Amino acid sequence: MSDTITNLPPKPEFNLQAIAKEMAITFVVGLGLMIPMVLLRANDVNGKLVIERHWQELFFALVLLVVGRLGLILLDKHKALPALIIGVVMAIAGYSIHFPTELLEVFTLAAGVILIIRAVLFLWREYKGITANDRENAKKRREKLLENSTGYISAIVIIIAGLLPFLSDILQLLLPDFLGGDSSFIANMSGRYVVDTAILILTYVLLAWGLNIVVGYAGLLDLGFVAFYAVGSYSFAILARDFNLGFWTALPLAGAFSMLSGLVLGFPVLKLRGDYFAIVTLGFGEIVRLLLLNLYELTGGPDGINGIPRPGIGNIVFSKRAKEEGTQTFTEFFSTNFWEITYSSNHRVIFLYYIVFILCMLVAIFTIRIRQQPLGRAWEALRENEVAAASLGINRTNIKLAAFAISATWGGFAGAFFASRQGFISPESYTFIESAIILAIVVMGGMGNLMGIALAAAILIGLPELFRDLEEYRMATFGFGLVLIMIWRPTGLISFRDPTVLLFGKKKKKADEEKLAEGAGS
């Protein structure tokens, strides 16, 4: 039977010599990487620099590297069983043997588990006779399913996000018996910490959706998006400090200032192409940060701006006591008009959550709408082929400028919100790393796909937040995770990207696809 299958890839040759060579290379390279960093460590002893030698760590790390590499090579050569054994041994070793550092134990355990998973998957596929072709088809089917159900998934996600602060109350009300009363997981689902993290994630969603207009739709690589975020934050803070404006007046003004800065910065550089554009925006991001650091009278320099007012509604404030004349606290307002509640600092957090949630929804609606408008179509046309689009009479500079200004406005809103939530801003929050994180979210989310971007923000911002205890390893893991995700899914998590508008509408496309499928079947 198996002779008839022609699309099976040839079984890789199993050559002991080649493997030995590969292992030797791994060993030498590993040694080269580890000698200066793992073995030799600089340390201060009584104010004097001393080089410590960590032989044990070097030994364990090298063994881990070489054994792990051997497992991967065996997998590549379709020798899943030995790879599985190596994986099991590594996992057990990582779990039970005491290594010089905890990090090495975690690494060994993780590497073992990954090897086991991959080997088992391979063995299972072999057992079931699943070919690469089958997998490709299954992947296509999955993506199709995902594409068709995006609407439903979005609706569910939006409803859950909309109810998040009250989710545990609702669940406890609806299913009191099923959940066994107050299980700690359900009770904590809408806890302060979760809502706080959700606010952070949504701030990044807002930023990423803003940047998405420039990167995902107009196809321009902007490495200095943090500039608009900073302009939004600082204009909000300065308006509130010097002109005593409240949240709801300062917010649109901050957006307007950001838009203005987008126009001013964008106008001279939009003629540039590709990577030149990227590097100029990177330069702008740094210039803005350096200006914030040095314009001491206006921005407070490295000390930043303190005491930025929190948002309220009308004359209702979200604090324990109403300090100013004519204002009342939310607790008073709610108790007199609805039912009796006691003051809780959670009210303010929940209020903030809804502000950023509504901002996100506005941006999402705007983005989805504008994609159908002439402007959105022009962006896509420019992204796909700039010269062709220009030949058809699209004014490149104006269209790009519009994208730049709109995305800057959303960045400004996010900045203003961030400033108001933190109550304190300083140039430290607006470094290149922020731009990089926002860009990573957009690219990981699949450039142009709003749901994908939201998912990527939840992963990139939420996951590290879960591991707050491992603070020191957080950024290193984040960086390496970025590399791994890019290798695993270079086009982003959700990567289908059809043109928004088709010549004969969606029906024609569907008919074409069916015709194609028939042709392939016969």
Place this chain on the structure above:
Amino acid sequence: MAYFLQQLINGVTLGAVYGLIAIGYTMVYGIIGMINFAHGEIYMIGAFIAVIGFTLFTSIPLISAILLVLALSMIFTAIYGWTIERTAYRPLRNSFRLAPLISAIGMSIFLQNYVQLLQGARVRPIPPMFKGSFKFFQDSDFVVNLTYLQVLIIVSTIVLMSVFTLIINKTAMGRQQRACEQDKTMAALLGVNVDHTISMTFVMGAMLAAFAGVMVTLYYGVVHFFIGFLAGMKAFTAAVLGGIGSIPGAMLGGLLIGLIEAFWSAYFTIEYKDVATFVILVLVLIFRPSGLLGRPEIEKV
């Protein structure tokens, strides 16, 4: 005049360092068309290895210590460059344009924190070792100081760059590199091992950056895990200024950035020296988008 001369010397020294790092950016960009964001970190690793080396080799004569540290730093850093290309960039070679860039940004963040975790977050100093200087204009109230170290940096950079230019222009490897830069597919058809050539590009770029790292360690005497970012940005600016993809352009761009920085700090405000660098970058790109020595880009349909 004396003050001007002093700034000229400082600027040229700084420019030599930027030029060395910029070559790594420009070569990688030329050959695979990506901005290697982790290159600044490569330079930082080279500088860290120098700190470790100089602390270890205090007992041997200075000149041999410097040569030994240079050699070790260049070898180890080259291994880092090779590994980074192999793990983070090669799997993404034929991917869409932004994927390697994000991967590079991730690598840069990782390396910074990796060094911080292993070598500590504090500034790592070494004692000043290469003392002494030539003095000019001693009669006036301002003395121009040309330290031996500055001479060493400038001369060794010139030598290194000449050797490097020879490698690129005369050897088989350099020829292969230039061939890959023009057309990778065609080069592969003619028997050039493209993967190997790209690896060698990263190795050479890393070696030059390590050289710069050792020199900076000697010059400033302190190293920190974050130094790669700003130096990388400036060097990249230098590469763009000179015309990205052009190796003489990177050298010229580095020199110009060094001079701009030195003169701006001396005659205007030191706080805005980085702003000045970036403003000049923006101006150059707006009025001469292909850089000073770069070939103008042709729009293809």
